[in-house]
Amino acid sequence: MFTGSLGGTSDFVFRGLSLTRGKPAAQASLDVEFPKEFYVGAFVATADPKPGPSPPVEMDFWAGRYWRVSENFSGDLRLSQYTYPDDPRRVSYNRTEITGTLGFRNQLFSRLSIRPTPKAIGSSPRLRRRQRLGAGALRPPAAQRALVDLGGLRPLRPRTRSITTATTTGTRR
Numbered sequence: 001m002f003t004g005s006l007g008g009t010s011d012f013v014f015r016g017l018s019l020t021r022g023k024p025a026a027q028a029s030l031d032v033e034f035p036k037e038f039y040v041g042a043f044v045a046t047a048d049p050k051p052g053p054s055p056p057v058e059m060d061f062w063a064g065r066y067w068r069v070s071e072n073f074s075g076d077l078r079l080s081q082y083t084y085p086d087d088p089r090r091v092s093y094n095r096t097e098i099t100g101t102l103g104f105r106n107q108l109f110s111r112l113s114i115r116p117t118p119k120a121i122g123s124s125p126r127l128r129r130r131q132r133l134g135a136g137a138l139r140p141p142a143a144q145r146a147l148v149d150l151g152g153l154r155p156l157r158p159r160t161r162s163i164t165t166a167t168t169t170g171t172r173r
Contacts, residue, residue: 004030012045012058015147019047019058037066047084055084055093064099074103111149 005028011018012025019025031041043060064078080097087093099113 001033002030003033004028012047017049019045019049021048021050023048037068039064039066053088055087055089057085059083059085072105074101074106076101076103107152109149109151111151113147113149115145115147 007028008024008026010024011022012020012027025046027043027045029041029043031039033039040063041061043058045058047056047058048054060080060082062078062080064076067075069075076099078097078099078101080099081094082097083094084092095115097113097115099111101109101111103109
């Protein structure tokens with residue numbers, strides 16, 4: 001089965017960081033589901049994460065597997081790659097994530113993502129302040145390698161759902 005989306009947003013924000021510095025972005029995605037609950041997908045969006053030389057787009061790719069554990073519980077394991085082609089910056093912000101998700105009744109979810117090489121791009125008041133102070137590349141402390149999302153889906157109308165998430169970044173010492 002194929003699914004996809006094409007759209008725009010007033011500000012491309014990912015995990016609290018603006019990847020367009022408050023400007024609009026065009027976005028598109030494509031997902032392909034295979035038998036035995038395997039899937040692959042891709043996402044592309046226009047980007048402009050920081051003043052000066054910045055990558056024009058973000059391209060993401062993923063592959064994973066979904067399991068229906070019981071009538072009420074599900075699981076998902078995904079490998080994702082976030083890339084910034086033609087990025088003019090000296091530091092590469094491409095990154096890989098491994099994500100495990102537990103779901104309850106396809107409405108409540110708990111997700112743990114591990115980033116072997118954590119880096120952040122974008123703009124936020126704290127990061128802009130660090131940049132003004134000459135803190136160099138925009139990235140979190142090396143210890144920030146995991147994050148946890150808690151979320152929920154609520155049906156609004158047939159084929160439409162509202163998504164609510166809360167994210168926290170963990171550290172590994």
